[in-house]
């Protein structure tokens with residue numbers, strides 16, 4: 177087993193002979209997946225005119241890590257459940273217009289052994305498929321199965337460039353294992369001559385790891401990974417009861433709400449290094465991470481109202497509950513307030529424009545948004 181203090185030596189160039197796929201453009205307005213741009217923002221009202229094209233499907237809510245930023249570590253909001261093949265079919269039958277499927281919720285997707293079959297099914301329907309994973313279980317067999325199934329994107333959560341930072345945030349001394357697994361995944365992909373999935377590293381940006389972003393870019397280049405995501409940590413701004421937020425889910429660990437010059441410099445340095453090494457840095461909303469941080473300086477009166485998710489996206493848990501988005505369960509512990517219906521009990525077609533969804537949308541467009549929305553575009557990137 178690797179010790180947390182064991183150093184890792186990185187070269188600052190991609191592997192010998194390796195060429196990044198012609199792939200990703202610099203982030204920009206058109207980088208946002210088409211599914212999020214399918215609705216004209218000016219037409220948003222309490223009802224949604226189109227059915228969701230992007231669907232988050234939580235293939236399990238079990239997890240094998242204890243991340244300090246994640247509600248799964250501290251709470252069991254729903255009955256522990258792995259989505260069965262039959263229930264997966266019941267979910268996808270309700271989304272005929274789906275073109276993009278994100279196969280994670282709060283849990284580790286590689287704990288669902290049906291995942292390759294699920295991906296294969298969605299690919300046969302012409303859906304673009306991706307998920308985030310902690311990659312601790314990403315064995316060679318998993319690698320071959322995911323590549324063969326036709327997965328489009330594999331986002332590996334890393335949260336740091338050192339074993340110490342990784343263990344501090346992810347709750348287990350598994351940095352070397354994750355790096356080894358993803359590096360081997362990239363090698364197998366090249367051996368198989370496969371251009372997909374597009375691998376990336378995913379960082380939850382916070383005070384503890386922001387200084388390591390440039391090293392994460394080097395790490396990506398070393399492994400042959402063409403993209404690094406840096407997204408500001410979402411944390412509890414609204415607690416249902418008087419309890420204090422658990423773990424690192426507090427403002428004390430989050431990046432400064434206001435522009436911070438050291439963070440800005442670090443991100444600019446990482447982006448420059450990325451340009452040199454051929455690694456693209458992305459944040460949410462089609463922005464670069466530094467642009468996302470800078471925007472927190474120029475927020476208008478209600479930045480959350482730029483959100484398109486409850487008009488374009490469905491989020492379905494392993495128990496069939498429908499939530500407004502993937503961010504909200506990280507922003508409040510009032511989980512019941514997020515459940516807008518259950519599609520194993522009622523058809524999604526009915527839920528989508530029923531009063532609970534309508535009330536969420538109406539509030540989101542107002543000066544008094546639902547509590548989790550009030551932090552979007554303010555404390556963290558939308």
Ligand SMILES: C[S@@+](CC[C@H](N)C(=O)[O-])C[C@H]1O[C@@H](n2cnc3c(N)ncnc32)[C@H](O)[C@@H]1O
Nearest residue numbers: 245246280282283284308309310333380409410
């Ligand atoms: C909830 S996880 C589920 C997938 C998988 N278990 C994983 O860790 O990648 C999805 C993503 O959320 C990130 N994440 C965890 N806590 C977060 C927080 N408080 N704010 C924003 N993202 C967070 C994880 O690092 C991961 O990339």
Ligand code: SF4
Nearest residue numbers: 239241243246283310
């Ligand atoms: S972030 Fe992912 S790996 Fe970590 S506890 Fe949450 S679900 Fe598990």
Ligand code: SF4
Nearest residue numbers: 480483501548549552
């Ligand atoms: S919490 Fe954020 S992402 Fe979710 S619906 Fe509200 S504004 Fe949109």
